[in-house]
Amino acid sequence: MAETVRWLTPEEQRAWRGFVRLHERLGGRLGRLLQSESKVSPADFAVLVHLTDSPRGRQRYQDLARALEWEKSRMSHHIARMAGRGMVVREECPEDGRGAFVVITDAGREAVEAAAPRHVEAVRELFMDHVTPAELRVLTEISERVIRRMDEDPS
Amino acid sequence: MAETVRWLTPEEQRAWRGFVRLHERLGGRLGRLLQSESKVSPADFAVLVHLTDSPRGRQRYQDLARALEWEKSRMSHHIARMAGRGMVVREECPEDGRGAFVVITDAGREAVEAAAPRHVEAVRELFMDHVTPAELRVLTEISERVIRRMDEDPS
DNA sequence: TAGGCATCGTTGACACGTCATCGAAGGGGC
DNA sequence: GCCCCTTCGATGACGTGTCAACGATGCCTA
Numbered sequence: 001m002a003e004t005v006r007w008l009t010p011e012e013q014r015a016w017r018g019f020v021r022l023h024e025r026l027g028g029r030l031g032r033l034l035q036s037e038s039k040v041s042p043a044d045f046a047v048l049v050h051l052t053d054s055p056r057g058r059q060r061y062q063d064l065a066r067a068l069e070w071e072k073s074r075m076s077h078h079i080a081r082m083a084g085r086g087m088v089v090r091e092e093c094p095e096d097g098r099g100a101f102v103v104i105t106d107a108g109r110e111a112v113e114a115a116a117p118r119h120v121e122a123v124r125e126l127f128m129d130h131v132t133p134a135e136l137r138v139l140t141e142i143s144e145r146v147i148r149r150m151d152e153d154p155s
Numbered sequence: 156m157a158e159t160v161r162w163l164t165p166e167e168q169r170a171w172r173g174f175v176r177l178h179e180r181l182g183g184r185l186g187r188l189l190q191s192e193s194k195v196s197p198a199d200f201a202v203l204v205h206l207t208d209s210p211r212g213r214q215r216y217q218d219l220a221r222a223l224e225w226e227k228s229r230m231s232h233h234i235a236r237m238a239g240r241g242m243v244v245r246e247e248c249p250e251d252g253r254g255a256f257v258v259i260t261d262a263g264r265e266a267v268e269a270a271a272p273r274h275v276e277a278v279r280e281l282f283m284d285h286v287t288p289a290e291l292r293v294l295t296e297i298s299e300r301v302i303r304r305m306d307e308d309p310s
Numbered sequence: 311t312a313g314g315c316a317t318c319g320t321t322g323a324c325a326c327g328t329c330a331t332c333g334a335a336g337g338g339g340c
Numbered sequence: 341g342c343c344c345c346t347t348c349g350a351t352g353a354c355g356t357g358t359c360a361a362c363g364a365t366g367c368c369t370a
Binding site: 011012016018022026029116117128135136141147149 | 160161162163166167169170171173174176177178179180181182184224271272275276278279281282283285286288290291292293294295296297298299300301302304305
């Protein structure tokens with residue numbers, strides 16, 4: 001079973017390379033932009049938005065983790081860091097002795113409200129403004145299809 | 156100057172969300188796959204491939220950094236780790252007292268040769284096989300255009 | 311040739327994510 | 341009630357990436 005490798009064609013290499021680069025560059029730029037202007041990283045932002053959309057600004061760790069598709073340990077670490085910066089607090093869960101809530105603080109609300117316009121603006125400036133609606137549809141299609149395949153085959 | 160934020164439309168949100176997820180998932184999966192089977196991460200792989208393509212398997216840190224679009228400190232840290240695992244060695248540069256070479260070792264060559272087929276296969280299975288040539292062209296187009304814009308505007 | 315400035319790579323502090331492991335608590339079946 | 345198995349979240353070790361600062365060296369110009 002050798003010699004059966006289907007190597008990438010030049011077009012495929014170019015596409016893959018561009019794709020990887022795009023991710024690295026966009027992520028880096030976006031993170032730096034937000035971090036420098038608002039002390040809220042994209043990850044923080046995602047958490048805070050979810051909390052503001054939840055009743056009483058609170059969510060169970062596990063629910064948050066499922067919604068964001070994060071591992072529970074990542075959630076635990078990240079919330080600990082965010083708690084250290086005063087954007088959220090941890091709260092015991094009376095109904096389930098194992099569980100806990102993440103609750104957004106006033107400082108957290110202020111931070112997300114201050115960061116939201118800048119976040120959206122950055123996504124537009126760096127990405128959306130350079131992509132046509134048709135291209136965007138193709139991208140959505142690809143993304144969702146590939147993710148679906150990964151969900152179906154958890155190898 | 157308030158109220159002028161151009162929020163994302165539902166389609167744009169969906170696209171952006173899918174795009175971010177795709178990267179996180181693909182990256183995670185690919186990394187785990189390679190790491191577990193070959194002790195060569197995607198980053199290692201990129202370095203080793205570049206070195207094997209260089210005369211005498213060696214490159215200056217800065218050239219490598221430019222080629223991969225990495226920061227010099229990232230390069231330094233990463234090479235130090237790879238050197239610790241015996242895949243490369245650092246070598247002084249006689250012509251320039253400040254500089255240094257990264258040189259691939261035999262172990263490094265073996266590692267990249269062993270990892271290459273698996274790497275390509277993973278990229279195919281996880282991604283290429285689920286994207287049509289036309290979609291791939293759109294993706295390449297988008298990636299390169301957005302990257303170009305970022306290059307032009309180093310805000 | 312001496313002073314000033316840029317470039318090269320290193321280093322340390324920190325943020326982030328994964329994995330493996332753990333202890334506490336819930337939820338069965340018997 | 342008791343055991344077993346699962347679920348919840350915390351934790352520590354580790355690999356990875358960023359930033360800021362640094363020492364050493366090269367280079368250019370006055």
